[in-house]
Amino acid sequence: MTRTELFGYSLNAEYQTSVAYFSMEFAIDQSLKIYSGGLGFLSGSHLRSAFELKQNLLGIGMLWKYGYYDQVRDKNNNMVPAFIQKDYSFLEDTGIILSVPVHSATVKVKAFLLRPATFGTAPLFLLSTDLPENDEVSRSITHRLYDPNEATRIAQSIILGIGGGMLLDQLNLQPDYYHMNEGHAVPLNFYLYSKYKNLDEIKKRMRFTTHTPELAGNEEHDYSLLKEMSFFYHIQEHEVKFVLGLEGEKFNYTLAALKFSGKANAVSKLHGDVAREMWGGYDGICEIVSITNAQNQKYWQDAILAGKLRASDPLGVAARKKEMKSLLFKEVANQTGKLFDENVLTLVWARRFAAYKRADLLMHDWNRFENLLKHSKYSIQIIWAGKPYPEDTGANQIFNQIIDNTKAFPNCAVLVGYELGLSSLLKKGADVWLNNPKMYREASGTSGMTAAMNGAINLSIPDGWIPEFAIDGENCFLIAPADGSLSEEQSDKTENANLMDVLEKTVLPTYYDHPSKWFDVVQNGIKGVIPEFESARMAEAYYKQMYQQAD
Template sequence: MAFTFKAPAPAAKYKTAAAYFSMEFALDQSLKIYSGGLGFLAGSHMRSAYELKQNLIGIGLLWTYGYYDQVRNPDQSMKAEFLHKQYSFLEDTGLIFPITIHDAEVHVKALYLAPETFGTAPMFFLTTDIAENDYLSRTITHHLYDPDTAARVAQSMVLGIGGGKLLDVLGRQTDIYHLNEGHGLPLAFYLYEKHGRDLAEVQKRLVFTTHTPELAGNEEHPMQLLQDMSFFCGVPEEEIRRVARVENNSLNYTLTALRFARKANAVSKVHGEVANEMWGHYAGICPIISITNAQNGTYWRDPQLAAANKAKDDTALLARKREMKKAFFKIVADQTGTLLDPDALTIVWARRFAAYKRADLILRDFERFKKLVSDDSRPVQVIWAGKPYPKDQGAIDIFNSIIKHTQDLKRCAVLTGYELGLSAEMKKGSDLWLNTPRYPREASGTSGMTAAMNASVSVSIADGWIPEFAKDGENCFLINHADVTLPDGEKDNLEADTLLTVLETKVVPMYYDQPKQFLKVVKAAMKDVEPEFESGRMAKEYYEQLYK
């Protein structure tokens, strides 16, 4: 039977038909098509769009091997495994259509995720790993963020061009095309060709979310490579150079998206300033506003904990928190053989693993750290988790060095397999959520939001979303950042010292000597995080500020 797409009836104020393109979506622990924060954010957006009855569909790629499975070598260090993934809950639409990559026909197949499966907007996932393609074409959608440059470019083309073409094949009238980060940029050229090579027509329809200020996240490739790979949908190179205002021999995805979109958003107020500073001086870019990232409460918050908080039942709240810590500590013991105490102050550092996020900052003065976690009168437990990019040897080395440095400390543990499931357990099972990025390089960072929903208090550098939320000592604990003009090593030393001082002089004494005051901070964090940092607010703002 032929597949016909029928979207759920939208709420009156969300009738504008939008399509959201993202390289990764974290929708459920069982669907392994994401690497970290970008996917977590996209997943929460899809959930809130469903709850608000927005006329939005999501378009992503179905990664045959996912990102990777993080396991251990015999010495406990990290190992990446790539396992073939299969999903019974994705519906084969039977839709297969060609796109051109490197002057050759590549067949793209669409699979459908129905809204009721995980409580998301309707979603389509594209794959090239089908019998109709030769082996090389099949590998395009094998690995999320493939290390090979040509493969990465081809992946962008499948997302952007394949996603644009899918909407046409479905016959869906789409008013707004929303690019989540620059990965799907070829969509801009697909629309440019579709609308008679009229830039203004593309700009009427295209909006863009820029995320990381990190160079690696703002892709740039030689024009010659992109032209050879048919990246521009048949538009001649001279014309691309003119409309995209290419000034040298390479094309920057973010800058080009800002020139083809009618409006863009940064993902926090701080990031809005950083993004305007980074891109604002270039000619022909669209306005960049700020819509702060957020996370979906229905998915992330523990219902019993939320009910106890709502009922103002402190006894029930504390009892539930202790239960959640015990449940999490069973996972820690199972993975590492480390037994932890549910009554001890527990710090967690967990997120996508990249050097600038500084997972090891707390270890910088190791003797002082050792003293902190070895005090039997006021025990402090520290747990880490995160997935480095499998080819980022620097980040992998940091991960492994944390294992090596802490393996003889009975109150420390490093976990592998940081995905949705473990992330939720870590937020529920921690008292403090540690966030130590190098300011101002964290565009938003949302893990502290879902931690706060689960009675875990942020100890954080004031970067990304934190300045919009933070009341130091009232709903979180701030680590003052050093002068940004100092060399990185010097900054790290100063901020590591500040972090340990905050823990030693404020947090540990409050937890053990003033438990009522600590509980007050916990409850303030739970109250202040919603609705401001719940993704219903974000999804509404996309319609009100970006799509209209």
């Protein structure tokens, strides 16, 4: 397959450098359920902008038979995960079958292709082990995104990294750069090392994006298990440690990726500071720059609203916003039996569901929360949505507690099925987009970008991308963070009080009493987001800062 056949369009002369972009998940379209959350939303927007700019970039990912999971309800209305087979007639079977060593056996891997014309993205190859040639254990490698079984998770990285490298060789596509979006594809480096036998040769070609701002969140496993799993391809454990200057019994994916890469990037300016502090004490790591995440305007922004905003038509914006709220509220009624009002300020908390993101922070002072919901002058409606990791007991418990705690309130709703389609409905229907993670735990947090594109005002802790965007009271509303010396309990209490103060004293009065001021904040939010946080800027930055022409 030639590059011309693969892309189907003329490449822009500015972006001739060829790149293979490896990611465990891609959020391309609601119908293609191969993603879990923000990492996939980011890679999906990257491929959309690469297509729009006609960049010489292709994606390598995985074809998950059961996706991440389907988020449904049990008979008690609590959220439960369901695993349902997915079939996609729009993927092209390339006929290519690779033989990848996993656990000293040979696993057959088939490559499927998502053509650029299908959804308006750069070409994307997806790898599957769910083939009749494989035994059931081998077939299950590509069944579940982020499988909870340790050996299966390791095998998934082997298929993505080594299988992806083999695929490019089979296609006779030798990219100038290999780009790992997070550390999952790190076995790719061992495949390349078997070819080049030289770390510097890999560094010339390897680029890496790190997303996780916590040491505990960066995947690592015992060397002995990885060796047994064929993770290091044909390289021995002692050679891995020698080449990379590693010690200890645990192999850390992120640390290895930073040592294999010629350059890496964090996903916001603040995250860059955190990442350099995290990893700066290790010898042999590459430079870590900051390229802030972004999202694709064409995919995410409502076209009618955009036209009203360009025309500075506040009445038209308000009317369209009510129409978008109405569409969201049909889904609220469908799932919960609650009827929301388009004239009432609607606050949304929706994103990947993890404890540190504090979906329940609003409820920390229950009496104050209850008074907010029953306020006689300033009405409010609140919606929660998000997908916790299926095996994250704590996050699942928080999700279902919110369902139980808000069941009696007609102006609160918790929605399931948080995927691209529902995410779009929520961002278009929200008046306020709430983001209140624990400080320095959010690498980027891009959901607020696409909410702002659709006329929702960010109400946020100044973490992730927000410090690069926020002008408090002009394009968003900020929640003052607690002093860093406070305990976690004291911090939650303080930040709950700060959040409620901003809501009660600023956000609600502005919405109801000063609509022209509200419109100004909405407009300023969009001006602040586009183009700085639109993914064309990000895709261009990768070419300028990360992909200089290889030697």
